[in-house]
Amino acid sequence: MAILEILVYPDERLRTVAKPVTNVDDSVRQLVKDMTQTMYNANGIGLAATQVNVHKQVVVMDLSENRDELRVLINPTIIEHDGEQVYDEGCLSVPEYYAPVKRAERIKITALDEQGEIYELDADGLLAVCIQHEMDHLAGKVFVDYLSRLKQERVKKKLIKRARAAD
Numbered sequence: 001m002a003i004l005e006i007l008v009y010p011d012e013r014l015r016t017v018a019k020p021v022t023n024v025d026d027s028v029r030q031l032v033k034d035m036t037q038t039m040y041n042a043n044g045i046g047l048a049a050t051q052v053n054v055h056k057q058v059v060v061m062d063l064s065e066n067r068d069e070l071r072v073l074i075n076p077t078i079i080e081h082d083g084e085q086v087y088d089e090g091c092l093s094v095p096e097y098y099a100p101v102k103r104a105e106r107i108k109i110t111a112l113d114e115q116g117e118i119y120e121l122d123a124d125g126l127l128a129v130c131i132q133h134e135m136d137h138l139a140g141k142v143f144v145d146y147l148s149r150l151k152q153e154r155v156k157k158k159l160i161k162r163a164r165a166a167d
């Protein structure tokens with residue numbers, strides 16, 4: 001396993017649209033393992049392949065306190081959505097920044113697991129938020145895109161400054 005580098009906003013590579021996985025093979029399972037380790041290492045609850053500069057539709061997620069309820073979503077598709085909720089979101093690609101985003105309250109998705117088996121999942125609350133957030137990454141979107149232009153500029157400046165300081 002390996003810890004992968006996480007791209008940081010406003011890195012343009014986060015704008016790449018991910019392609020569907022055509023064959024869930026050992027290379028995809030290896031990617032899932034590496035992404036899982038990377039997510040746990042960074043104390044995140046979700047990670048999309050886009051964030052580690054791999055442009056395939058793969059997401060890992062774990063909302064449990066004990067970090068033992070891994071969810072793998074390959075080629076996730078929202079087939080139903082309903083209602084509205086606002087949640088204060090954060091992102092491993094937007095460190096130390098949180099802002100409220102409006103999303104669907106309930107969703108139903110289909111996805112493949114790491115064996116390539118299709119499954120359906122009904123999600124609401126934080127799980128629904130997290131799935132929509134990660135699916136945005138696969139489409140080349142970041143939660144900051146939903147904020148005002150002024151807030152977007154502020155967070156951009158802050159993170160560019162932070163990256164310079166770390167060099």
Ligand code: NI
Binds near residue numbers: 090091133
């Ligand atoms: Ni994110």
